[in-house]
Amino acid sequence: MSTGPVSTGPVGDDRGTPRTLFEKVWERHVVHRAPGEPDLLFIDLHLVHEVTSPQAFDGLRLAGRRVRHPELTVATADHNVPTTDIDQPVADPISARQLEVLSKNCAEFGIACFPMGHPNQGIVHVIGPELGLSLPGMTIVCGDSHTSTHGALGALAFGIGTSEVEHVLATQTLPQRRPAAMAVEVEGELPLGVSAKDIVLAVIGRIGTGGGAGHVIEYRGSAIRSLSMEGRMTICNMSIEAGARAGMVAPDDVTFAYLEGRPHAPKGAAFERALDDWRTLPTDEGAVFDTTVRLDAATLRPHVTWGTNPAQVAPIDGSVPSPDQFADPAAREAVARALAYMGLQPGTPIREVPVDTVFIGSCTNSRIEDLRAAAAVLEGRRVRPGLRALVVPGSRRVRQQAEAEGLDRVFKAAGFEWREPGCSMCLAMNPDKLQPGERCASTSNRNFEGRQGRGGRTHLVSPAVAAATAVAGHFAAPEDL
């Protein structure tokens, strides 16, 4: 096979034509390009967690390879960690082994690692931005589909499989075909009580679980620009739920203010130099997207999923749909199957569906602002008796900040359990699980069958709706209380 021309540095710096943010970040990372081959991209930051990495490290050992850039690689323990009694040994021996293997692999290959109890530990997609590791214009990968989160900072960030994890460890590059560019434009002002989570649920409801396949989405428009970094992360996080490779938001003053002073963000003159560079990243006037989707922010309402994929979603004022409303026979069957699994009757108003459990957490909604939004609803109120409610902060730093602000006291006074950081009930690899048939209002990102525990029924909502639902005992918006 021909190797094609070998480039001698960054290529494709074509300043003449208007380009999108995504194109700019892509082009500046092309290490090698040849006709008929995928581009070889340089990876600036490789994030690692315990679940998708052990087999990759094994592969390296088998081939006698080293990690090419351990200093561009950072690991954290998040999926398996218990969220109570973390000073005790991990009870599940298989989880314990996986966590131990991560620490051992990192020690062997010289990689920074944040195990359970470490001050920097947390969900991989929470700690990257909060430590200033994820910066505008970077390429970021992780063996985890929600790596799209980091795109909120103007990075090109996407999830990869374990073979690709091994490839990045060994070469710090990845062969990739360039995806198409999609614009999701959200203009207008969000109504009170409607959050970033509701925007992204509405987008997924509109374009479906495969609507973004083969695309990188850039979220644009006044409603996106007015969001905090946390809100932008929530939106980019769920890009994968629409099938997109990645989600991005152009870096602006909100981004720069968020980053300044973070532990790994550049300091002083280096920060100024970085800013000069980052300001060149936003999409040029006149740049062309392959697909554009438009949403009017003013018409949005809080959203609640009723089915078993994130596109099966409705405004909270709506009802559970009937399979008959769907023309396509395959869709009809999928809806009928989802309703059977979820134990829901067509036509039931969403607000009348009672819940057993409320989970506030996950890389979608476990940042400080999410906890503030939920606490604001819970202040002076109590969780409905008999309902189980937990808050799992996204990281140790988020947990500490929340405690400094007194949010933990608000949650505990309301009857929530205040937990240690990790993925927890988002995917139920640790002891936090739903029982079969239990119904949960969850701020996470996936309502797949069994995702939160075998037979569990998951409804995706925003932190404010989760909090209001915990008080009401059935789906509710804060305005209902």
Next chain:
Amino acid sequence: MEPVTVVSGRAVPLDRSDVDTDQIIPSDWLKRVERTGFGRGLFSEWRDDPGFVLNRPEHQGATILVAGPNFGIGSSREHAVWALMDYGFRAVVSPRFADIFRTNCTKQGLVPVEVDPELGRALLRAVQEDPGLEVTIDVVRLTIEAPAAGLAGRFPLDEFTQQRLLHGWDDVGLTLRHEPAIEAYERSLPDWLPRVAPNPS
């Protein structure tokens, strides 16, 4: 990865859309640190139902999985591909695959056969009616055929990936041919890029 040229055999009709990787291999199974033994976990929650299509005697020993659109959505877990292959599948047919799943397939030699939706439906029906139907997927010609049902079609695969599958090439080895380009690129890294020291030992 083992080279793969032709996959030929019986198929299992999984008539569902949006099959996510949490269904293919539930998270309980992700705690393992090995790459083998995931076949028992394949669709494990659905397999508790004796009527589930994978449990039917007429589909034992099948090597091809035929499913609805949006197959492999959700988590990036390559364990989904390991489970499908460990169970015995060598190809998956769907009108649309999730991107990460599709890439994971091609890293392991599981052939992702993306067919147009009509052929996908026709194939599902044909296999439901005749579980013994012989289906052949040819990675050289990029064709899928079930002559006994009168079905035939093509599927896309870029030349680079096709050659990798046909030869069973190791991706890392292919990339390291470009070592000089990587080294040159590394000399141009911006000074503000975060560099993190390992934990003190």
